[in-house]
Amino acid sequence: SRQIQLTAYPKGEPGPDHFNLVEVDLPKPGDGQVLVANRWLSVDPYMRGRMSGMRTYVDPFPLNGPMEGGAVGEVIESRSDQLKKGDWVQSMNGWRDAYVSDAKGLQKIDTSILPPQAYLGIAGLTGMTAYVGLKRIIGLKEGETVWVSAGAGAVGSASIQFAKAMGAKVVATAGGADKVNYCKSIGADGAVDYKATDNLAKSVREAAGGGVDAYFENVGGSHWTAALEVLKPKGRIAACGMIQRYNDASAQPIPDNLTNIVAKSLKIEGFIVIDHMDLLGEFIQDLSGWMMAGKVTGEETVREGLGEMPNAFLGLFKGENLGKMLVKL
Numbered sequence: 001s002r003q004i005q006l007t008a009y010p011k012g013e014p015g016p017d018h019f020n021l022v023e024v025d026l027p028k029p030g031d032g033q034v035l036v037a038n039r040w041l042s043v044d045p046y047m048r049g050r051m052s053g054m055r056t057y058v059d060p061f062p063l064n065g066p067m068e069g070g071a072v073g074e075v076i077e078s079r080s081d082q083l084k085k086g087d088w089v090q091s092m093n094g095w096r097d098a099y100v101s102d103a104k105g106l107q108k109i110d111t112s113i114l115p116p117q118a119y120l121g122i123a124g125l126t127g128m129t130a131y132v133g134l135k136r137i138i139g140l141k142e143g144e145t146v147w148v149s150a151g152a153g154a155v156g157s158a159s160i161q162f163a164k165a166m167g168a169k170v171v172a173t174a175g176g177a178d179k180v181n182y183c184k185s186i187g188a189d190g191a192v193d194y195k196a197t198d199n200l201a202k203s204v205r206e207a208a209g210g211g212v213d214a215y216f217e218n219v220g221g222s223h224w225t226a227a228l229e230v231l232k233p234k235g236r237i238a239a240c241g242m243i244q245r246y247n248d249a250s251a252q253p254i255p256d257n258l259t260n261i262v263a264k265s266l267k268i269e270g271f272i273v274i275d276h277m278d279l280l281g282e283f284i285q286d287l288s289g290w291m292m293a294g295k296v297t298g299e300e301t302v303r304e305g306l307g308e309m310p311n312a313f314l315g316l317f318k319g320e321n322l323g324k325m326l327v328k329l
C-alpha cells in the first residue's frame, strides 16, 4: 500500500518537499481484523499543528512514519464478525490508501442515507464543530447577529447554514468575490471580501447593519482585531481556529485593542470539538431535520489521488477550497 509521510517539521509555511509518498507492506489481517481500502481522505488546518514537532492538544506526527487524519473506506477483507466485506468505515487512518486494523477501532457508517464523504464534512467533525461553536460556546439565540469568518470554508459554510436554521442573522467574511457570492447563496445576509477592504471592522459593520452579538472565529490575526471592534457589549466569541497564524515562524504582536474585552464585557471561549461529543446525538437530530427541510447542504472541493494530499492540504492555506476540501482515491 502507499502512504504519505512527513519528512521534516516545517518552520513557517510547509511545502511539497516536506511530504513523501512511500510504499509500505501491509500485513494480512489477523483474527478480529479487517483490510480497508480508503476511498476519501480529509485534509484539515489543525494538521499543521501536528506538523510542528511539538505536542499541542494532540501529539505531533512522527517523521517518516504514518500520519493520521479523517478517512472513510471500504472493507475489502474481513476476519471479524463485527464488519463484513463491503461495509464502509470511518477512521483516523488517513494519508494512506489502505490499512489493516482491529475492527473494533473503526466506526461503521451508513452510506444509504448520506454519501460516504459527508461523514468527513457536514455530517462529521466539520459539521459538529460548527454546531458546538454556535450552540454551546456562543449559545446563539434567534434574532441575534453572528459573524462567521472563513465563511466559504468547511466549518464556516456549515456555520452560516446552521446559524440561519437557528433563526439568526449572519454576516460572513471570505477571500474573493466568488466566495462572498457563495456565502450569500447559502444564506448569509451580508458578506465581505476581506481581501478587498482596508477596514475590515467597518466593512463587517456595514454588512451586518450594525454591531454583531457573536463572532465565530476561524481566522485570527486581522479578523480577531476587527471582531473586538465590531462586537456589541456582552458579545461572545467562539474561538474555533486561527488559521492566519498557523504558518507563522515567529510570534506576532498582540492586537492593541484588547481593552475592548474589558470595556465591552466580552466573553471568549476556545473549544476543541472532540471534547463536546456529548452533543453528537442532538447534532445528528438537528442536522437530519435541516437537511430534510432543504436548509443545509454540504459543499465539497475534491482532489483526486493520494499524491494530491500534500497539495490539497497546502491549498487550505491559500483558500483553494469552497466548502470541505477532500481527496478522492
Ligand code: NDP
Pocket: 043, 044, 045, 046, 125, 126, 129, 150, 151, 152, 153, 154, 155, 156, 173, 174, 175, 176, 179, 218, 219, 239, 240, 241, 242, 243, 244, 245, 271, 272, 273, 274, 316, 317, 318, 319, 320, 321, 322, 323, 324, 325
Ligand atoms: P476551511 O475549509 O475553512 O479552509 C481554510 C480556509 O481558511 C481557506 O479556505 C481560506 O479561505 C481561509 N484562510 C486560509 N488562510 C487564511 C489567512 N491567512 N487569512 C484569512 N483566511 C485564511 O478549513 P476548516 O473548515 O477545516 O477549518 C476552519 C477553522 O476551524 C480553522 O481555523 C481550523 O483550525 C478550525 N477548526 C477547529 C476545530 C476545533 O475543534 N476547534 C475543528 C475543525 C476546524 P479564504 O479563501 O476565505 O481566505
